[in-house]
Amino acid sequence: MTRKQLRLTVIAACGLVLALALGLVLFAMRDTIVFFYGPTEIAEKGLAPGSRLRLGGLVEQGSVKRGPGQLVSFAVTDGKSRVDVSYSGLLPDLFREGQGVVTEGVLEGAGRFKADSVLAKHDEKYMPREVADTLKKQGHWQGEAGAAAPAKP
Incomplete structure (x- = not known):
């Protein structure tokens, strides 16, 4: 794997983890939003x-x-x-x-x-x-x- 491919893989993995965390936060807040x-x-x-x-x-x-x-x-x-x-x-x-x-x-x-x-x-x-x-x-x-x-x- 080249450095460029490794960097893109790490960025994509971080983006996926961030999106998952945001989804979990919004799911947890769905009952408390008034x-x-x-x-x-x-x-x-x-x-x-x-x-x-x-x-x-x-x-x-x-x-x-x-x-x-x-x-x-x-x-x-x-x-x-x-x-x-x-x-x-x-x-x-x-x-x-x-x-x-x-x-x-x-x-x-x-x-x-x-x-x-x-x-x-x-x-x-x-x-x-x-x-x-x-x-x-x-x-x-x-x-x-x-x-x-x-x-x-």
Whole structure:
């Protein structure tokens, strides 16, 4: 074998090992990847029940209902569509109607979502870009224009 053939064989073997390692990493991560969606995207894409995802938007006014124990149900909206969410646990202090929220859980189908974690945001400045973009498209974005001006002394 010449030096050139030996070098090409070593490079090909390294490439094969690298491709195999990358394949194994992607295979191991397939169950831990969680995608982010807004209510309109969920309705349009027709995601299969049992899909694990993150749902973000605004807590719809008048939708929060507390059940026995720590059971809470509410609706997340982006102004165009809504998804009903059920959650069992303590809610963050900043959670309230009309505020931004990001939930992570499993889509149950028929517009229902079972959350296992809820993150509340105090305004749109700290929302993920996808949720903010969706709210801007729907005309619900408050951003800098909706922020209160500082008081003058």
